[in-house]
Amino acid sequence: MNILLAAALKVVGVLVFVMANAFMLIWLERKVSGYIQRRYGPLRVGGPAGIYQSAADILKLLAKEDFMPGGADRWLWLLAPVVSMVPAVLVYLVLPIGRTFTLQDLGVGLVFFSSVTSFTLLAIFMAGWGSNNKYSLLGAMRAGAQLFSYEVPLILSTIGVVLIAGSLRLQTIVAAQTQHGWFFFEQIVGFIVFFIASIAELNRTPFDLAEGESEIIAGYHTEYSGMRWAMFMLAEYSNLFTSSALGVALFFGGWHGPWLPGWVWFLLKTYIVVFVGMWIRWTLPRIRIDQLLDLGWKFLLPVSVANILGTALVLMVR
Amino acid sequence: MADDRGAFPQAPARGVRSGAAMAGHPGTGSAPEPVLDGDAPPEDVGRRLMTVNVGPQHPSTHGVLRLIVTLDGETVVRVVPDIGYLHRNFEKIVEGWAYPGIVPFSDRNDYLSAINNEIAVCLAVERLADIEIPPRASYLRVLFSELQRILSHLLFYGTFGMDLGAFSPFMYAFREREVAYTLMEKATGARMLYGYNRIGGLRNDVGDEWLRELEGFLDYVEGQAWPEYMGLLIDNEIYRARTIGVGRITQEQAIAWGASGPMLRATGIPWDLRKTAPYLCYDRLEFDVPVGKNGDTYDSAMVRMLEIKESIRIIRQVLRALPSGPVLAKVRPTVRTKPGDYYSRVESPRGEVGVFLVSDGGHKPYRLKWRAPSFCHLQMVPLMCEGWKIADMIAAVGSLDVVMGEVDR
Amino acid sequence: MGLFDRVWNAAKSMAVGHAITIREMFHRPVTVRYPEEKPPFERGSRSVPVLKVNEATGLLNCVACGLCERSCPPSCIEIVQAVDAAGKKKPWPETFELDLSHCMVCNLCIEACPFDALEMADVVELSSYQVQDLIFSKDQLTELWKTSKALRVAGGERI
Numbered sequence: 001m002n003i004l005l006a007a008a009l010k011v012v013g014v015l016v017f018v019m020a021n022a023f024m025l026i027w028l029e030r031k032v033s034g035y036i037q038r039r040y041g042p043l044r045v046g047g048p049a050g051i052y053q054s055a056a057d058i059l060k061l062l063a064k065e066d067f068m069p070g071g072a073d074r075w076l077w078l079l080a081p082v083v084s085m086v087p088a089v090l091v092y093l094v095l096p097i098g099r100t101f102t103l104q105d106l107g108v109g110l111v112f113f114s115s116v117t118s119f120t121l122l123a124i125f126m127a128g129w130g131s132n133n134k135y136s137l138l139g140a141m142r143a144g145a146q147l148f149s150y151e152v153p154l155i156l157s158t159i160g161v162v163l164i165a166g167s168l169r170l171q172t173i174v175a176a177q178t179q180h181g182w183f184f185f186e187q188i189v190g191f192i193v194f195f196i197a198s199i200a201e202l203n204r205t206p207f208d209l210a211e212g213e214s215e216i217i218a219g220y221h222t223e224y225s226g227m228r229w230a231m232f233m234l235a236e237y238s239n240l241f242t243s244s245a246l247g248v249a250l251f252f253g254g255w256h257g258p259w260l261p262g263w264v265w266f267l268l269k270t271y272i273v274v275f276v277g278m279w280i281r282w283t284l285p286r287i288r289i290d291q292l293l294d295l296g297w298k299f300l301l302p303v304s305v306a307n308i309l310g311t312a313l314v315l316m317v318r
Numbered sequence: 319m320a321d322d323r324g325a326f327p328q329a330p331a332r333g334v335r336s337g338a339a340m341a342g343h344p345g346t347g348s349a350p351e352p353v354l355d356g357d358a359p360p361e362d363v364g365r366r367l368m369t370v371n372v373g374p375q376h377p378s379t380h381g382v383l384r385l386i387v388t389l390d391g392e393t394v395v396r397v398v399p400d401i402g403y404l405h406r407n408f409e410k411i412v413e414g415w416a417y418p419g420i421v422p423f424s425d426r427n428d429y430l431s432a433i434n435n436e437i438a439v440c441l442a443v444e445r446l447a448d449i450e451i452p453p454r455a456s457y458l459r460v461l462f463s464e465l466q467r468i469l470s471h472l473l474f475y476g477t478f479g480m481d482l483g484a485f486s487p488f489m490y491a492f493r494e495r496e497v498a499y500t501l502m503e504k505a506t507g508a509r510m511l512y513g514y515n516r517i518g519g520l521r522n523d524v525g526d527e528w529l530r531e532l533e534g535f536l537d538y539v540e541g542q543a544w545p546e547y548m549g550l551l552i553d554n555e556i557y558r559a560r561t562i563g564v565g566r567i568t569q570e571q572a573i574a575w576g577a578s579g580p581m582l583r584a585t586g587i588p589w590d591l592r593k594t595a596p597y598l599c600y601d602r603l604e605f606d607v608p609v610g611k612n613g614d615t616y617d618s619a620m621v622r623m624l625e626i627k628e629s630i631r632i633i634r635q636v637l638r639a640l641p642s643g644p645v646l647a648k649v650r651p652t653v654r655t656k657p658g659d660y661y662s663r664v665e666s667p668r669g670e671v672g673v674f675l676v677s678d679g680g681h682k683p684y685r686l687k688w689r690a691p692s693f694c695h696l697q698m699v700p701l702m703c704e705g706w707k708i709a710d711m712i713a714a715v716g717s718l719d720v721v722m723g724e725v726d727r
Numbered sequence: 728m729g730l731f732d733r734v735w736n737a738a739k740s741m742a743v744g745h746a747i748t749i750r751e752m753f754h755r756p757v758t759v760r761y762p763e764e765k766p767p768f769e770r771g772s773r774s775v776p777v778l779k780v781n782e783a784t785g786l787l788n789c790v791a792c793g794l795c796e797r798s799c800p801p802s803c804i805e806i807v808q809a810v811d812a813a814g815k816k817k818p819w820p821e822t823f824e825l826d827l828s829h830c831m832v833c834n835l836c837i838e839a840c841p842f843d844a845l846e847m848a849d850v851v852e853l854s855s856y857q858v859q860d861l862i863f864s865k866d867q868l869t870e871l872w873k874t875s876k877a878l879r880v881a882g883g884e885r886i
Contacts, residue, residue, distance in 0.1 A: 035756065038490075038757045039757075138370075138389075138392070141391070209709075213377050214482070214712055217376065279748065283484070283486060283741075283745050283747075284484060285482040285483045286560075287556055290707065418798070419798075419799075419800025419801075419833070422800070513832070550748070554744050555741060
């Protein structure tokens, strides 16, 4: 009974965090984009610097009509937003938030993380196929090619870290960095590959082909509205947070830092990485699908393999 | 991928008359089968193609352009531009209007280069009515048409960046456009559709204070904004990868399709009406005509960016050489032209804007034909896009810098 | 160009772009918060031609000559001259209607008027859900003239 209660608490905690975090990040994205573009960003709804805007948005989206396009594949269409939420919530399980604070410190945490996030593709494809819309289908096809080809360098780029730390357990990797120094410095190549690949995994500019607005309207979620659309957004921002958090855990020492408690450091570092992602989003133009695949297979993949070999060689010599 | 599941009609093609629904979709059972016109080209039979309507409601169609695109996966097989959503019957309406009223109405054709349109009309009417405009008016017209060119090319920069997926360039371009619009408002009284030219000159003069302000704006654009534009977008590696070689047209094709302006100059032909058929006081001013090499989207965008600099150079010369005097010739309220016809043409930011005016001696045109550069450029869309990806199609259409108000008139 | 040069150049060009955006981020926004904060109208901005009132007599300057009506390209002005009981024409308009949905704010009516009876107002918040509401009567146009802050020149400067 206690196990169940603990599990329920964890689930509720994660869901609350996902919502609050998404509010925060959507607001932050708007503010960052606003200030980068010399605008104010949202201010009208109120709160300090217009922070209530996200809450107002959620209320609006809840009140909206749940509209299903004619000829949609009913169950695929209905389930796709829910399916997109599942991996987004599930990955919080292994995040090393504080020195002793992990929801479930799995021995194969890193593998768990990457295998769960690959489910996102399923949701995108369900949405794209189920919508009975050509733009959605094009978006889903793009997302399929993209997520599949960037999954590989994403995983390979982390192996250098795993080799040094000698473990797949995220807590152990972070703990290794407290003695060893942050892996960012040794694994800078790995980090760059990881960062590029994770931006691509998140479908964010310059890799936002799956929802490339000027080309295919909104990609796979063209036909969604109201709360279903909001669930895609929640999942997207939750993924942004978790993949930044993974980057922090692997390369920037996770909760490691002086004076402040571990979880503060963890959140702080994660939000800085998130900010960099936003900064990139509002700077760069979009890449084309064939260039995207070229970059993934012909550049990132060889580089990450070379990084693994180099790391292994150095470890062997040492 | 999805093609293997037989989701798409076997031989859809030119003349497919279905909406966005996919025929034979497993979830529907009721999706309409596309109706073929019976003119599907033989090479399409047996290929699994998909027809998508891009526009008239689409985030990047520059107004209400509709492209009927046949896709093979991501590759554009065929694209048919469909126009007419913004038709306002300009040419017929002005047959019933007196000449002074046509000038402000012509603003609405290419609403991003209103001054150039007005000048085209004024030049034709002034020629047929034997009106000599004062020298100050001639210089000020050049000044305003170059300022308009800067404004229009700034918008091009912003929207082209947007077409390529970069949003911030758009806002930066509008930041400068706002300043320029305020300048325009101070001089002409309006922000976009100026109605500033009159038959015989300009409606009102500009003050010295305004000219100083303009000079400050030019310094700002040249010193700060322009390098920023280049650094943020044009020199960016992703931008270069997206544009170099894309939507390429050769010199022969450009001439054959009647391209003009930056589209023609991007292919390397130094054809600029300001040089080759000077009007107003352009023959007294010194400037270069930037040309490209390859005729791809990168070159046409680059030509426009360089033209901003040349326009600044021209305006600086105008400011130095600006003669004093009246800005409006003595013209009777009812302008009458002598019978005859005249084709006046000016170099608008998009290319050659031509007004063919036929007069029967009255105070209204007998016939007025408007030559719109965007209309000619739009015909090149299939030439530029077929065989490329969807994203390239958007870039190619963006590089044409079409204004649908001018295409449909 | 070798692979390393290409990667280096790509990285450099992107670094330049990011430097620009982060620099802009720490500048003041250039936008205004519209309903609370309104950008000023430039001297001579045009929005809608309105009827001028003679300050001394309180009467309209308009004598209903109809020159503006004839000079208006889209024919959006309609004037009916006042007539007294005997059927004699009076020098003021009985009705003066302006269809703002057609008006293209070209200023030609003002230039045509020999009596200085029309002027451009600087009121732009005139949108309406009903197209009929955009037909302005004589009284409404006079009212607009009274409420609009005086521009009186530049764009409407007499030539």
